[in-house]
Amino acid sequence: MRQMSGAQMVCEAIIAEGVKTVFGYPGGAIMHVYDEIYKQKGFKHILNRHEQASVHAADGYARATGEVGVAMVTSGPGFTNAVTGLATAYMDSIPLVVISGQVPTSLIGTDGFQEIDAVGISRPCTKHNFLVRSLEELPRILKEAFYIARSGRPGPVLVDIPKDITVAIGMFEYPNRVEIPTYKPTYKGNAKQIEKAVRAIKDAKKPLLYIGGGVVLSNAYEEVRALAEKTQIPVVETLMARGVMGANSPLLIGMLGMHGSYASNMAMSETDLVISLGARFDDRVTGKLSEFAKYADIIHVDIDAANIGKLVDVDYPIVGDVKQVLEVMLPQLDGVETERYEAWRKILRRYDELHPLSYVDSNEVIKPQWVIERVGELVGKDAIITSDVGQHQMWAAQHYPFDRPRQWINSGGLGTMGFGFPAAMGAKMAFPDKTVINVTGDGSILMNMQELVTAAEYKIPVINLILNNHFLGMVRQWQTFFYEKRYSETDLSFQPNWKALAEACGGIGYDITTKEEFDTALKDAIKQDKVCFMNVAVDRFEDVLPMVPAGGALFNMLLPKTEKSDGEA
Amino acid sequence: MQNNVNERRVISVIVKNESSVLARVTALFAGRGYNIESLTVAPIPNSDMSHMSIETNGSAKVMEQITKQLHKLIPVYKVIEHEEMIEKEMVLAKFPIAENLSDISVLSAAYNGGVVNVGKEMIIVMVADEPKRIKHFIDAAQRYNPVEIIRGGVVAIER
Incomplete structure (x- = not known):
């Protein structure tokens, strides 16, 4: 028990939770906390140049490490700028604690300067939030915030602290345990249900493992790999699960969904047993629901009971942590006849030979897919790849040889442009020795480009790989396919001078128009201790394929044109 | 109760008696597009909990989601879908x-x-x-x- 101010309690809690880096931006209501940050040595604070970037950076830190990320903002606009960051983390179940300043208790409700109802606004985009009402409850709330953020289905938690409470002095002892009678996450799956699921697996002819981001969150990839190995059941990964199986796994069919591979989407369309692990049947994955996995029974393992049966009817619901459920399930699969599924594996191999993930390379212009493949060849499994949102994101997800979970960091649920750069900075702060590359586009990167200054100041040398097609490419692609090529407000022909822009902020810029230049620039960028923009001119009209048109059935894909096919399936 | 038929239902939600808990529950209904026909709330005697009775309507599937989503709210202790009430x-x-x-x-x-x-x-x-x-x-x-x-x-x- 020590006497200290509320502001000091905030710092003590952050230190006690083992957080090494906090991202934030000061302001009036949070100044007392910043005064304590100035005095302490337990964690580093990074001053982003926009609160949204602070939350994304904390998010990138959390995704790369699996630990809780922390961001700090002031009241009013400081908080509202952070909302996109909260929503991004919420949709992807990322553990964050965001501390926001609030006007003094006596001013709450008076429309005070920089007052906004932070808990009201953030209610639908946080796992939970707190408005601290007294100094006495502050230590408990801080402890609960970290606990709630990381336990069960993880998510962001907001702690809104009125200024007078940060000033007030009281006794502090950080609780060492949490007791919330109304919050008891279920980790252990129901044993009977698991037994039934095992029987279904043994009885199936065409089972399919459908792996989602929950496997990454639960650190269950070893168990998932073991399950696939043991049963020889083929695997499809969602966007959020890239890297779980590793690019070289012979059992990995690929990514499924709107831009999934032909074989993956056909596998889902023809399977007789979906084994869903930590996936939530997102509309970008399922396509038309009535046609989704039409011939299959469904095993659904999810820590969030509300995900089960939300979109598809489930035959074997198992509420629990994927890792713990698989630990129970694996021994029960001893002696499973792997030969049973050989005919099925053969069908899928044939589908993959028929329509592999492909593109037609060119010597005249750089193809974006080539860039991704080349990055994979040059930095492969050592790098951490983040991305923004759009075509570049899908090309990265399709073509990068992801080898392990937490290597691929992107905003899958909310689809937040501007996420990639600050998230890359967060990942780089956690793993300074790893090459961190943000695969981005000429649209997305501008949405948080002020972070050039932050990254330059703190020497956070992340590489922003801009696949520059002078378009908001994904919207342009939809306009090509579904709006008779009316390119409404997607033409980005007016461009900044990227090299000069990077340099003006203290970074490095590379303008790249040939493959040779690309290799030279990337090798140079990796060696630098400065942030950079790699501006790569790519084919303007390249499309992301395959593509399942929104609302269509998974098996109705637009495919790339090759010698063998005309692009219809 | 059939799957797609909208039916009137009454559920009880036992919540921690703390500020903004009512807002959390009603915001969930509003945000996810569920109906509230009527709602009453008052503290449970000799406890730190409150009892909410919510009259709503929806299909069996919607009711299941309402129940599960309510359960996810941190201050919600218990959700009772009344059968014999x-x-x-x-x-x-x-x-x-x-x-x-x-x-x-x-x-x-x-x-x-x-x-x-x-x-x-x-x-x-x-x-x-x-x-x-x-x-x-x-x-x-x-x-x-x-x-x-x-x-x-x-x-x-x-x-």
Whole structure:
């Protein structure tokens, strides 16, 4: 028990939770906390140049490490700028604690300067939030915030602290345990249900493992790999699960969904047993629901009971942590006849030979897919790849040889442009020795480009790989396919001078128009201790394929044109 | 209960009695597009919990989601989808004093109530009964030109 101010309690809690880096931006209501940050040595604070970037950076830190990320903002606009960051983390179940300043208790409700109802606004985009009402409850709330953020289905938690409470002095002892009678996450799956699921697996002819981001969150990839190995059941990964199986796994069919591979989407369309692990049947994955996995029974393992049966009817619901459920399930699969599924594996191999993930390379212009493949060849499994949102994101997800979970960091649920750069900075702060590359586009990167200054100041040398097609490419692609090529407000022909822009902020810029230049620039960028923009001119009209048109059935894909096919399936 | 048929349902939600918990529950209904027909909330005696009775409607699938989503809220302790329940609703109704007072008195007595106040110009009655019968009371009350009728919302308890 020590006497200290509320502001000091905030710092003590952050230190006690083992957080090494906090991202934030000061302001009036949070100044007392910043005064304590100035005095302490337990964690580093990074001053982003926009609160949204602070939350994304904390998010990138959390995704790369699996630990809780922390961001700090002031009241009013400081908080509202952070909302996109909260929503991004919420949709992807990322553990964050965001501390926001609030006007003094006596001013709450008076429309005070920089007052906004932070808990009201953030209610639908946080796992939970707190408005601290007294100094006495502050230590408990801080402890609960970290606990709630990381336990069960993880998510962001907001702690809104009125200024007078940060000033007030009281006794502090950080609780060492949490007791919330109304919050008891279920980790252990129901044993009977698991037994039934095992029987279904043994009885199936065409089972399919459908792996989602929950496997990454639960650190269950070893168990998932073991399950696939043991049963020889083929695997499809969602966007959020890239890297779980590793690019070289012979059992990995690929990514499924709107831009999934032909074989993956056909596998889902023809399977007789979906084994869903930590996936939530997102509309970008399922396509038309009535046609989704039409011939299959469904095993659904999810820590969030509300995900089960939300979109598809489930035959074997198992509420629990994927890792713990698989630990129970694996021994029960001893002696499973792997030969049973050989005919099925053969069908899928044939589908993959028929329509592999492909593109037609060119010597005249750089193809974006080539860039991704080349990055994979040059930095492969050592790098951490983040991305923004759009075509570049899908090309990265399709073509990068992801080898392990937490290597691929992107905003899958909310689809937040501007996420990639600050998230890359967060990942780089956690793993300074790893090459961190943000695969981005000429649209997305501008949405948080002020972070050039932050990254330059703190020497956070992340590489922003801009696949520059002078378009908001994904919207342009939809306009090509579904709006008779009316390119409404997607033409980005007016461009900044990227090299000069990077340099003006203290970074490095590379303008790249040939493959040779690309290799030279990337090798140079990796060696630098400065942030950079790699501006790569790519084919303007390249499309992301395959593509399942929104609302269509998974098996109705637009495919790339090759010698063998005309692009219809 | 069939899968796609919308049905009236009453659920009880036991929540921690803390500020903004009502907002969390109603925001969930609003944000996910669920209906609230009526809602009552009050503290549970000798505890730090409150009891909410929510009258809603939806298909079995929607009801399942409502229950599960409510469960996810941190201060929600328990969600009870009532099957075998006793449900009651209270109503206050105000009539002009010039109406037939004995009729009004008999009417309210028939619905488990009575006269609770008589003033210079108005008479006020209270009734408490099952929601279906409350509808009958309100229909019957119309002929006495009610000035104001206030429904209290359904409260339910499992048998």
